[in-house]
Amino acid sequence: MLAAGVAALLLLATPAVPTAAPGTLRRALHAASVQIDPPGCSGVLAESNQIVVTARHCIDAGVQKLHVRFTNDVTRIAWVVASDEAADQAVLFLEDPVDVEPLPIVRRRQIPGTVLYFEGNPSRPRFQSARLDKIGRCPSLPDLPNALFTSIAGVPGDSGAPLVDVVAEVVGLVHGGARCHIATPADTLVRLVHRVLEQDDVHMTRGLGREHQGA
Incomplete structure (x- = not known):
């Protein structure tokens, strides 16, 4: 009985995580999702309106730039600016920002059953x-x-x-x-994205993009 009472008090003391309405969540997810061309994989705008994250195995070796297509049919040229082979993750930087709300990356520890x-x-x-x-x-x-x-x-x-x-x-x-x-x-x-945003990778990539456009 005592253990049950303590557990109940702990549950009451734990701040609830606010939830997004299903329709709102679905619209936000759809708007931020992208298709990577080539090869037709997926990705998402995250943390910034110029950062797209995707799976590393979706990007062929040696590829430096590709196109991403948003669900509103807007397309952007994106540069591969960082990757983590062990985690199969990559960060792309858009040459031009998009008028789409990026999704934040979670900082909480995940628990099975979520x-x-x-x-x-x-x-x-x-x-x-x-x-x-x-x-x-x-x-x-x-x-x-x-x-x-x-x-x-x-x-x-x-x-x-x-x-x-x-x-x-x-x-x-x-x-x-x-x-x-x-x-x-x-x-x-999140470590990979922040490494890009906190260093000069993004600025160098933007300069590289302008050089290629003028070539």
Whole structure:
């Protein structure tokens, strides 16, 4: 009885995380989602209106720039400015900003059982709720100890698509795996994005883009 009472008090004392209305969450997720061309993978505008994150395996070796298409049919040239091979994550910098609200990347530690939301490739959106089943190692990500095992029903082309929580914060990016339900975590992603934003990579990339345009 005492243990039950203490547990109840702890639950009451824990601040509730505000939730986004389902319609609002769905619209925010869809607006920030992008298609990567080539090869037709997915990605999401995150943390900045000039930063897109996606799966590293979606970018062929040696590729420095590609096109991203937003769900409002706006396209942008994007430069590959950072990547994490172990986490299968990459950061792209748009030559020109977009008038789209970027999604924040979550900073909270994720707990198995958490409800997630997923749209997949925005060219064929399939909005669905899913569950974080467990956190651990995946054979295709041997150097990543905290891959996310989820219940999403992913298909080829969903790689790089975001999984978000109830407040539309990016929890992970689709990697693949059995039934395409493995995702890479937010902690490695946020470090990668901040490394780009805090250093001179972005400014150098913008200069490089102008040089290429004038060539």
